[in-house]
Amino acid sequence: MQNSDIDAGLTPPPVMPKVERQRLHDTVVEHIRRFIVEGVLEPGKKLNERELCETLGISRTPLREALKVLAAEGLIEIEPNRGASVSKMSxxxxxxxxxxxxxxxxxxxxxxxxxxxxxxxxxxxxxxxxxxxxxxxxxxxxxxxxxxxxxxxxxxxxxxxxxxxxxxxxxxxxxxxxxxxxxxxxxxxxxxxxxxxxxxxxxxxxxxxxxxxxxxxxxxxxxxxxxxxxxxxxxxxxxxx
The missing domain is CATH 1.20.120.530 (GntR ligand-binding domain-like)
Known part of the structure:
Protein backbone atom coordinates (compact mmCIF):
# COMPACT_ATOMS: atom_id res chain seq x y z
CA MET A 1 0.00 0.00 0.00
CA GLN A 2 2.79 2.35 0.95
CA ASN A 3 4.74 1.47 -2.18
CA SER A 4 1.63 2.06 -4.26
CA ASP A 5 1.11 5.46 -2.65
CA ILE A 6 4.75 6.40 -3.28
CA ASP A 7 4.56 5.27 -6.90
CA ALA A 8 1.39 7.27 -7.41
CA GLY A 9 3.01 10.36 -5.94
CA LEU A 10 6.01 10.08 -8.26
CA THR A 11 3.96 9.73 -11.42
CA PRO A 12 4.63 12.92 -13.43
CA PRO A 13 1.66 14.89 -14.76
CA PRO A 14 1.02 14.96 -18.51
CA VAL A 15 3.29 17.51 -20.20
CA MET A 16 1.98 17.56 -23.77
CA PRO A 17 -0.43 20.49 -23.33
CA LYS A 18 2.40 22.67 -21.99
CA VAL A 19 4.69 21.65 -24.84
CA GLU A 20 2.01 22.39 -27.43
CA ARG A 21 1.22 25.75 -25.88
CA GLN A 22 4.88 26.73 -25.89
CA ARG A 23 5.18 25.63 -29.51
CA LEU A 24 2.17 27.77 -30.44
CA HIS A 25 3.58 30.70 -28.51
CA ASP A 26 6.96 30.50 -30.28
CA THR A 27 5.28 30.11 -33.67
CA VAL A 28 3.09 33.18 -33.18
CA VAL A 29 6.09 35.25 -32.04
CA GLU A 30 8.10 34.13 -35.08
CA HIS A 31 5.27 34.88 -37.53
CA ILE A 32 4.67 38.40 -36.22
CA ARG A 33 8.41 39.07 -36.06
CA ARG A 34 8.67 38.05 -39.72
CA PHE A 35 5.72 40.30 -40.65
CA ILE A 36 7.61 43.20 -39.07
CA VAL A 37 10.97 42.34 -40.66
CA GLU A 38 9.52 41.97 -44.16
CA GLY A 39 7.44 45.15 -43.89
CA VAL A 40 4.02 43.48 -43.87
CA LEU A 41 3.55 45.36 -40.59
CA GLU A 42 5.18 48.75 -41.14
CA PRO A 43 6.84 50.94 -38.49
CA GLY A 44 4.26 52.94 -36.58
CA LYS A 45 1.34 50.75 -37.73
CA LYS A 46 -1.31 50.12 -35.10
CA LEU A 47 -2.00 46.41 -34.77
CA ASN A 48 -5.52 45.11 -35.25
CA GLU A 49 -5.82 42.12 -32.91
CA ARG A 50 -8.89 40.72 -34.64
CA GLU A 51 -7.23 40.78 -38.06
CA LEU A 52 -4.02 39.21 -36.72
CA CYS A 53 -6.00 36.47 -34.98
CA GLU A 54 -7.83 35.69 -38.21
CA THR A 55 -4.62 35.73 -40.25
CA LEU A 56 -2.80 33.40 -37.85
CA GLY A 57 -5.82 31.28 -36.94
CA ILE A 58 -5.42 31.83 -33.19
CA SER A 59 -7.32 33.29 -30.24
CA ARG A 60 -6.42 36.58 -28.56
CA THR A 61 -4.67 34.98 -25.59
CA PRO A 62 -1.63 33.58 -27.49
CA LEU A 63 -1.56 36.74 -29.60
CA ARG A 64 -1.32 38.99 -26.56
CA GLU A 65 1.34 36.76 -25.02
CA ALA A 66 3.35 37.05 -28.24
CA LEU A 67 2.97 40.83 -28.32
CA LYS A 68 4.41 41.05 -24.80
CA VAL A 69 7.49 39.14 -25.95
CA LEU A 70 7.92 41.39 -28.99
CA ALA A 71 7.45 44.47 -26.78
CA ALA A 72 10.31 43.23 -24.56
CA GLU A 73 12.43 42.92 -27.73
CA GLY A 74 11.63 46.52 -28.69
CA LEU A 75 9.71 45.58 -31.84
CA ILE A 76 6.26 46.43 -30.48
CA GLU A 77 5.01 49.28 -28.30
CA ILE A 78 2.03 48.60 -26.04
CA GLU A 79 0.16 51.57 -24.58
CA PRO A 80 -2.59 51.21 -21.96
CA ASN A 81 -6.06 51.63 -23.49
CA ARG A 82 -4.54 52.26 -26.92
CA GLY A 83 -3.28 48.82 -27.87
CA ALA A 84 -0.11 47.81 -29.66
CA SER A 85 1.75 49.30 -32.60
CA VAL A 86 4.97 48.50 -34.46
CA SER A 87 7.92 50.41 -33.02
CA LYS A 88 9.41 53.15 -35.16
CA MET A 89 12.99 54.22 -34.59
CA SER A 90 14.06 57.83 -34.86
Missing part, protein backbone atom coordinates in the same frame (compact mmCIF):
# COMPACT_ATOMS: atom_id res chain seq x y z
CA UNK A 91 16.94 58.80 -37.15
CA UNK A 92 19.22 59.18 -34.12
CA UNK A 93 18.24 55.72 -32.85
CA UNK A 94 18.93 54.21 -36.27
CA UNK A 95 22.38 55.80 -36.43
CA UNK A 96 23.36 54.81 -32.91
CA UNK A 97 22.01 51.25 -33.11
CA UNK A 98 23.71 50.53 -36.43
CA UNK A 99 26.96 51.92 -35.04
CA UNK A 100 26.65 49.61 -32.04
CA UNK A 101 25.82 46.66 -34.27
CA UNK A 102 28.81 47.37 -36.48
CA UNK A 103 31.05 47.01 -33.43
CA UNK A 104 29.38 43.77 -32.33
CA UNK A 105 29.66 42.30 -35.82
CA UNK A 106 33.30 43.37 -36.12
CA UNK A 107 34.21 41.75 -32.80
CA UNK A 108 32.30 38.60 -33.79
CA UNK A 109 34.32 38.38 -36.99
CA UNK A 110 37.63 38.85 -35.22
CA UNK A 111 36.92 36.07 -32.72
CA UNK A 112 35.26 33.76 -35.26
CA UNK A 113 38.32 33.83 -37.53
CA UNK A 114 40.32 32.38 -34.63
CA UNK A 115 37.74 29.88 -33.34
CA UNK A 116 35.60 28.66 -36.22
CA UNK A 117 35.64 24.93 -37.00
CA UNK A 118 35.90 23.35 -40.43
CA UNK A 119 32.30 22.11 -40.13
CA UNK A 120 31.03 25.60 -39.31
CA UNK A 121 32.92 27.08 -42.23
CA UNK A 122 31.40 24.48 -44.56
CA UNK A 123 27.93 25.37 -43.29
CA UNK A 124 28.52 29.07 -43.89
CA UNK A 125 29.76 28.33 -47.43
CA UNK A 126 26.56 26.38 -48.16
CA UNK A 127 24.44 29.28 -46.87
CA UNK A 128 26.48 31.69 -48.99
CA UNK A 129 25.84 29.78 -52.22
CA UNK A 130 22.15 29.37 -51.35
CA UNK A 131 22.02 33.13 -50.76
CA UNK A 132 23.54 33.77 -54.19
CA UNK A 133 20.91 31.53 -55.78
CA UNK A 134 18.16 33.59 -54.12
CA UNK A 135 19.73 36.76 -55.53
CA UNK A 136 19.59 35.41 -59.11
CA UNK A 137 15.88 34.70 -58.56
CA UNK A 138 15.25 38.13 -56.99
CA UNK A 139 14.00 36.32 -53.90
CA UNK A 140 14.66 38.99 -51.27
CA UNK A 141 12.98 37.11 -48.42
CA UNK A 142 14.96 33.94 -49.16
CA UNK A 143 18.15 35.93 -49.61
CA UNK A 144 17.65 37.77 -46.34
CA UNK A 145 16.99 34.65 -44.28
CA UNK A 146 20.24 33.07 -45.51
CA UNK A 147 22.11 36.35 -45.17
CA UNK A 148 21.07 36.62 -41.54
CA UNK A 149 21.92 32.98 -40.93
CA UNK A 150 25.48 33.67 -42.12
CA UNK A 151 25.89 36.62 -39.76
CA UNK A 152 24.40 34.54 -36.96
CA UNK A 153 26.75 31.62 -37.62
CA UNK A 154 29.75 33.96 -37.53
CA UNK A 155 28.57 35.32 -34.20
CA UNK A 156 28.07 31.79 -32.84
CA UNK A 157 31.55 30.80 -34.02
CA UNK A 158 33.00 33.62 -31.88
CA UNK A 159 32.10 31.47 -28.83
CA UNK A 160 31.50 34.35 -26.45
CA UNK A 161 28.21 34.09 -24.57
CA UNK A 162 28.15 37.73 -23.44
CA UNK A 163 28.74 38.89 -26.99
CA UNK A 164 26.05 36.47 -28.19
CA UNK A 165 23.41 37.90 -25.86
CA UNK A 166 24.20 41.49 -26.83
CA UNK A 167 24.22 40.58 -30.53
CA UNK A 168 20.79 38.92 -30.41
CA UNK A 169 19.18 41.78 -28.48
CA UNK A 170 20.50 44.54 -30.75
CA UNK A 171 20.01 42.63 -33.99
CA UNK A 172 16.32 42.02 -33.31
CA UNK A 173 15.73 45.76 -33.30
CA UNK A 174 17.55 46.15 -36.62
CA UNK A 175 16.27 43.20 -38.63
CA UNK A 176 13.49 45.11 -40.39
CA UNK A 177 15.90 47.91 -41.30
CA UNK A 178 18.55 45.46 -42.51
CA UNK A 179 15.91 43.87 -44.74
CA UNK A 180 14.97 47.29 -46.18
CA UNK A 181 18.60 48.16 -46.93
CA UNK A 182 18.47 45.78 -49.91
CA UNK A 183 15.46 47.40 -51.60
CA UNK A 184 17.83 49.17 -54.00
CA UNK A 185 19.48 46.78 -56.46
CA UNK A 186 22.93 48.47 -56.33
CA UNK A 187 22.91 48.22 -52.53
CA UNK A 188 21.83 44.59 -52.73
CA UNK A 189 24.67 43.76 -55.13
CA UNK A 190 27.14 45.67 -52.97
CA UNK A 191 26.07 43.53 -50.00
CA UNK A 192 26.70 40.41 -52.10
CA UNK A 193 30.24 41.62 -52.83
CA UNK A 194 30.81 42.20 -49.12
CA UNK A 195 29.74 38.64 -48.37
CA UNK A 196 32.16 37.30 -50.98
CA UNK A 197 34.96 39.16 -49.23
CA UNK A 198 33.77 37.99 -45.79
CA UNK A 199 33.99 34.38 -46.90
CA UNK A 200 37.50 34.86 -48.27
CA UNK A 201 38.67 36.47 -45.03
CA UNK A 202 37.04 33.74 -42.96
CA UNK A 203 38.67 30.98 -45.04
CA UNK A 204 42.04 32.73 -44.61
CA UNK A 205 41.40 33.07 -40.84
CA UNK A 206 42.14 36.78 -41.26
CA UNK A 207 40.36 38.24 -38.24
CA UNK A 208 41.39 41.86 -38.78
CA UNK A 209 40.24 41.79 -42.40
CA UNK A 210 36.93 40.15 -41.55
CA UNK A 211 36.37 42.56 -38.69
CA UNK A 212 36.92 45.57 -40.97
CA UNK A 213 34.60 44.18 -43.67
CA UNK A 214 31.79 43.49 -41.20
CA UNK A 215 32.07 46.92 -39.58
CA UNK A 216 31.87 48.73 -42.93
CA UNK A 217 29.12 46.37 -44.12
CA UNK A 218 26.88 47.47 -41.24
CA UNK A 219 27.71 51.15 -41.65
CA UNK A 220 26.84 50.90 -45.35
CA UNK A 221 23.49 49.39 -44.37
CA UNK A 222 22.97 52.28 -41.98
CA UNK A 223 23.56 54.78 -44.78
CA UNK A 224 21.24 52.92 -47.16
CA UNK A 225 18.45 52.83 -44.58
CA UNK A 226 18.82 56.52 -43.74
CA UNK A 227 18.72 57.37 -47.43
CA UNK A 228 15.50 55.40 -47.91
CA UNK A 229 13.99 56.99 -44.79
CA UNK A 230 14.92 60.48 -45.98
CA UNK A 231 13.17 59.93 -49.32
CA UNK A 232 10.08 58.55 -47.64
CA UNK A 233 9.92 61.47 -45.21
CA UNK A 234 10.26 63.93 -48.11
CA UNK A 235 7.47 62.20 -50.01
CA UNK A 236 5.23 62.23 -46.94
CA UNK A 237 5.92 65.94 -46.44
CA UNK A 238 4.86 66.67 -50.02
CA UNK A 239 1.58 64.85 -49.55
CA UNK A 240 0.82 66.91 -46.45
CA UNK A 241 1.71 70.20 -48.17
Missing amino acids: EAEMRETFELMSGLEAFSGELAAERITAAELTEIKALHYAMLACRTQNDLAGYYSRNQAIHDKINEAARNSALRQAYIAVNRRLQALRFRSNFQIPKWDSAIHDHDEMLKALEARDGKRLSAILRQHLLDKRDAVLQIQSREDAAAAKLKA
Whole structure:
Protein backbone atom coordinates (compact mmCIF):
# COMPACT_ATOMS: atom_id res chain seq x y z
CA MET A 1 0.00 0.00 0.00
CA GLN A 2 2.79 2.35 0.95
CA ASN A 3 4.74 1.47 -2.18
CA SER A 4 1.63 2.06 -4.26
CA ASP A 5 1.11 5.46 -2.65
CA ILE A 6 4.75 6.40 -3.28
CA ASP A 7 4.56 5.27 -6.90
CA ALA A 8 1.39 7.27 -7.41
CA GLY A 9 3.01 10.36 -5.94
CA LEU A 10 6.01 10.08 -8.26
CA THR A 11 3.96 9.73 -11.42
CA PRO A 12 4.63 12.92 -13.43
CA PRO A 13 1.66 14.89 -14.76
CA PRO A 14 1.02 14.96 -18.51
CA VAL A 15 3.29 17.51 -20.20
CA MET A 16 1.98 17.56 -23.77
CA PRO A 17 -0.43 20.49 -23.33
CA LYS A 18 2.40 22.67 -21.99
CA VAL A 19 4.69 21.65 -24.84
CA GLU A 20 2.01 22.39 -27.43
CA ARG A 21 1.22 25.75 -25.88
CA GLN A 22 4.88 26.73 -25.89
CA ARG A 23 5.18 25.63 -29.51
CA LEU A 24 2.17 27.77 -30.44
CA HIS A 25 3.58 30.70 -28.51
CA ASP A 26 6.96 30.50 -30.28
CA THR A 27 5.28 30.11 -33.67
CA VAL A 28 3.09 33.18 -33.18
CA VAL A 29 6.09 35.25 -32.04
CA GLU A 30 8.10 34.13 -35.08
CA HIS A 31 5.27 34.88 -37.53
CA ILE A 32 4.67 38.40 -36.22
CA ARG A 33 8.41 39.07 -36.06
CA ARG A 34 8.67 38.05 -39.72
CA PHE A 35 5.72 40.30 -40.65
CA ILE A 36 7.61 43.20 -39.07
CA VAL A 37 10.97 42.34 -40.66
CA GLU A 38 9.52 41.97 -44.16
CA GLY A 39 7.44 45.15 -43.89
CA VAL A 40 4.02 43.48 -43.87
CA LEU A 41 3.55 45.36 -40.59
CA GLU A 42 5.18 48.75 -41.14
CA PRO A 43 6.84 50.94 -38.49
CA GLY A 44 4.26 52.94 -36.58
CA LYS A 45 1.34 50.75 -37.73
CA LYS A 46 -1.31 50.12 -35.10
CA LEU A 47 -2.00 46.41 -34.77
CA ASN A 48 -5.52 45.11 -35.25
CA GLU A 49 -5.82 42.12 -32.91
CA ARG A 50 -8.89 40.72 -34.64
CA GLU A 51 -7.23 40.78 -38.06
CA LEU A 52 -4.02 39.21 -36.72
CA CYS A 53 -6.00 36.47 -34.98
CA GLU A 54 -7.83 35.69 -38.21
CA THR A 55 -4.62 35.73 -40.25
CA LEU A 56 -2.80 33.40 -37.85
CA GLY A 57 -5.82 31.28 -36.94
CA ILE A 58 -5.42 31.83 -33.19
CA SER A 59 -7.32 33.29 -30.24
CA ARG A 60 -6.42 36.58 -28.56
CA THR A 61 -4.67 34.98 -25.59
CA PRO A 62 -1.63 33.58 -27.49
CA LEU A 63 -1.56 36.74 -29.60
CA ARG A 64 -1.32 38.99 -26.56
CA GLU A 65 1.34 36.76 -25.02
CA ALA A 66 3.35 37.05 -28.24
CA LEU A 67 2.97 40.83 -28.32
CA LYS A 68 4.41 41.05 -24.80
CA VAL A 69 7.49 39.14 -25.95
CA LEU A 70 7.92 41.39 -28.99
CA ALA A 71 7.45 44.47 -26.78
CA ALA A 72 10.31 43.23 -24.56
CA GLU A 73 12.43 42.92 -27.73
CA GLY A 74 11.63 46.52 -28.69
CA LEU A 75 9.71 45.58 -31.84
CA ILE A 76 6.26 46.43 -30.48
CA GLU A 77 5.01 49.28 -28.30
CA ILE A 78 2.03 48.60 -26.04
CA GLU A 79 0.16 51.57 -24.58
CA PRO A 80 -2.59 51.21 -21.96
CA ASN A 81 -6.06 51.63 -23.49
CA ARG A 82 -4.54 52.26 -26.92
CA GLY A 83 -3.28 48.82 -27.87
CA ALA A 84 -0.11 47.81 -29.66
CA SER A 85 1.75 49.30 -32.60
CA VAL A 86 4.97 48.50 -34.46
CA SER A 87 7.92 50.41 -33.02
CA LYS A 88 9.41 53.15 -35.16
CA MET A 89 12.99 54.22 -34.59
CA SER A 90 14.06 57.83 -34.86
CA GLU A 91 16.94 58.80 -37.15
CA ALA A 92 19.22 59.18 -34.12
CA GLU A 93 18.24 55.72 -32.85
CA MET A 94 18.93 54.21 -36.27
CA ARG A 95 22.38 55.80 -36.43
CA GLU A 96 23.36 54.81 -32.91
CA THR A 97 22.01 51.25 -33.11
CA PHE A 98 23.71 50.53 -36.43
CA GLU A 99 26.96 51.92 -35.04
CA LEU A 100 26.65 49.61 -32.04
CA MET A 101 25.82 46.66 -34.27
CA SER A 102 28.81 47.37 -36.48
CA GLY A 103 31.05 47.01 -33.43
CA LEU A 104 29.38 43.77 -32.33
CA GLU A 105 29.66 42.30 -35.82
CA ALA A 106 33.30 43.37 -36.12
CA PHE A 107 34.21 41.75 -32.80
CA SER A 108 32.30 38.60 -33.79
CA GLY A 109 34.32 38.38 -36.99
CA GLU A 110 37.63 38.85 -35.22
CA LEU A 111 36.92 36.07 -32.72
CA ALA A 112 35.26 33.76 -35.26
CA ALA A 113 38.32 33.83 -37.53
CA GLU A 114 40.32 32.38 -34.63
CA ARG A 115 37.74 29.88 -33.34
CA ILE A 116 35.60 28.66 -36.22
CA THR A 117 35.64 24.93 -37.00
CA ALA A 118 35.90 23.35 -40.43
CA ALA A 119 32.30 22.11 -40.13
CA GLU A 120 31.03 25.60 -39.31
CA LEU A 121 32.92 27.08 -42.23
CA THR A 122 31.40 24.48 -44.56
CA GLU A 123 27.93 25.37 -43.29
CA ILE A 124 28.52 29.07 -43.89
CA LYS A 125 29.76 28.33 -47.43
CA ALA A 126 26.56 26.38 -48.16
CA LEU A 127 24.44 29.28 -46.87
CA HIS A 128 26.48 31.69 -48.99
CA TYR A 129 25.84 29.78 -52.22
CA ALA A 130 22.15 29.37 -51.35
CA MET A 131 22.02 33.13 -50.76
CA LEU A 132 23.54 33.77 -54.19
CA ALA A 133 20.91 31.53 -55.78
CA CYS A 134 18.16 33.59 -54.12
CA ARG A 135 19.73 36.76 -55.53
CA THR A 136 19.59 35.41 -59.11
CA GLN A 137 15.88 34.70 -58.56
CA ASN A 138 15.25 38.13 -56.99
CA ASP A 139 14.00 36.32 -53.90
CA LEU A 140 14.66 38.99 -51.27
CA ALA A 141 12.98 37.11 -48.42
CA GLY A 142 14.96 33.94 -49.16
CA TYR A 143 18.15 35.93 -49.61
CA TYR A 144 17.65 37.77 -46.34
CA SER A 145 16.99 34.65 -44.28
CA ARG A 146 20.24 33.07 -45.51
CA ASN A 147 22.11 36.35 -45.17
CA GLN A 148 21.07 36.62 -41.54
CA ALA A 149 21.92 32.98 -40.93
CA ILE A 150 25.48 33.67 -42.12
CA HIS A 151 25.89 36.62 -39.76
CA ASP A 152 24.40 34.54 -36.96
CA LYS A 153 26.75 31.62 -37.62
CA ILE A 154 29.75 33.96 -37.53
CA ASN A 155 28.57 35.32 -34.20
CA GLU A 156 28.07 31.79 -32.84
CA ALA A 157 31.55 30.80 -34.02
CA ALA A 158 33.00 33.62 -31.88
CA ARG A 159 32.10 31.47 -28.83
CA ASN A 160 31.50 34.35 -26.45
CA SER A 161 28.21 34.09 -24.57
CA ALA A 162 28.15 37.73 -23.44
CA LEU A 163 28.74 38.89 -26.99
CA ARG A 164 26.05 36.47 -28.19
CA GLN A 165 23.41 37.90 -25.86
CA ALA A 166 24.20 41.49 -26.83
CA TYR A 167 24.22 40.58 -30.53
CA ILE A 168 20.79 38.92 -30.41
CA ALA A 169 19.18 41.78 -28.48
CA VAL A 170 20.50 44.54 -30.75
CA ASN A 171 20.01 42.63 -33.99
CA ARG A 172 16.32 42.02 -33.31
CA ARG A 173 15.73 45.76 -33.30
CA LEU A 174 17.55 46.15 -36.62
CA GLN A 175 16.27 43.20 -38.63
CA ALA A 176 13.49 45.11 -40.39
CA LEU A 177 15.90 47.91 -41.30
CA ARG A 178 18.55 45.46 -42.51
CA PHE A 179 15.91 43.87 -44.74
CA ARG A 180 14.97 47.29 -46.18
CA SER A 181 18.60 48.16 -46.93
CA ASN A 182 18.47 45.78 -49.91
CA PHE A 183 15.46 47.40 -51.60
CA GLN A 184 17.83 49.17 -54.00
CA ILE A 185 19.48 46.78 -56.46
CA PRO A 186 22.93 48.47 -56.33
CA LYS A 187 22.91 48.22 -52.53
CA TRP A 188 21.83 44.59 -52.73
CA ASP A 189 24.67 43.76 -55.13
CA SER A 190 27.14 45.67 -52.97
CA ALA A 191 26.07 43.53 -50.00
CA ILE A 192 26.70 40.41 -52.10
CA HIS A 193 30.24 41.62 -52.83
CA ASP A 194 30.81 42.20 -49.12
CA HIS A 195 29.74 38.64 -48.37
CA ASP A 196 32.16 37.30 -50.98
CA GLU A 197 34.96 39.16 -49.23
CA MET A 198 33.77 37.99 -45.79
CA LEU A 199 33.99 34.38 -46.90
CA LYS A 200 37.50 34.86 -48.27
CA ALA A 201 38.67 36.47 -45.03
CA LEU A 202 37.04 33.74 -42.96
CA GLU A 203 38.67 30.98 -45.04
CA ALA A 204 42.04 32.73 -44.61
CA ARG A 205 41.40 33.07 -40.84
CA ASP A 206 42.14 36.78 -41.26
CA GLY A 207 40.36 38.24 -38.24
CA LYS A 208 41.39 41.86 -38.78
CA ARG A 209 40.24 41.79 -42.40
CA LEU A 210 36.93 40.15 -41.55
CA SER A 211 36.37 42.56 -38.69
CA ALA A 212 36.92 45.57 -40.97
CA ILE A 213 34.60 44.18 -43.67
CA LEU A 214 31.79 43.49 -41.20
CA ARG A 215 32.07 46.92 -39.58
CA GLN A 216 31.87 48.73 -42.93
CA HIS A 217 29.12 46.37 -44.12
CA LEU A 218 26.88 47.47 -41.24
CA LEU A 219 27.71 51.15 -41.65
CA ASP A 220 26.84 50.90 -45.35
CA LYS A 221 23.49 49.39 -44.37
CA ARG A 222 22.97 52.28 -41.98
CA ASP A 223 23.56 54.78 -44.78
CA ALA A 224 21.24 52.92 -47.16
CA VAL A 225 18.45 52.83 -44.58
CA LEU A 226 18.82 56.52 -43.74
CA GLN A 227 18.72 57.37 -47.43
CA ILE A 228 15.50 55.40 -47.91
CA GLN A 229 13.99 56.99 -44.79
CA SER A 230 14.92 60.48 -45.98
CA ARG A 231 13.17 59.93 -49.32
CA GLU A 232 10.08 58.55 -47.64
CA ASP A 233 9.92 61.47 -45.21
CA ALA A 234 10.26 63.93 -48.11
CA ALA A 235 7.47 62.20 -50.01
CA ALA A 236 5.23 62.23 -46.94
CA ALA A 237 5.92 65.94 -46.44
CA LYS A 238 4.86 66.67 -50.02
CA LEU A 239 1.58 64.85 -49.55
CA LYS A 240 0.82 66.91 -46.45
CA ALA A 241 1.71 70.20 -48.17
